[in-house]
Amino acid sequence: MSEKKAYPLRVSATVLQAMQAWSEDELRSLNAQIEYVLRDALRRAGRLKPTKVQPVDDPED
Template identity: 75%
Template sequence: MNDKKAYPLRISAPVLDAMQRWADDELRSLNAQIEYVLREALRKNGRIKAESTKSATKD
């Protein structure tokens, strides 16, 4: 089951532009790229298990 929730995000224009360029390079949507970066940061800091990151796919 995919329990996605909408969340409004305020982000500076330069950060958003950089994330969009990165998403384009990785062939992901901007939303998928933001989620990927957050998930990887959580995994690296021991906040979620590594198995939780395997279900993600490129958009």
């Protein structure tokens, strides 16, 4: 897992309230929802390198 860094974020009360409601709908913490939305926006803009997914060994094989 990558290193997490703290960063103070200032947003309007309206945006914060909307993000809080959205995070509750998605069963995520507010912090996780903000990171999810940022990652999605970065991915769509081509600003985030795709991560390599490691294949899971199948115990049946």
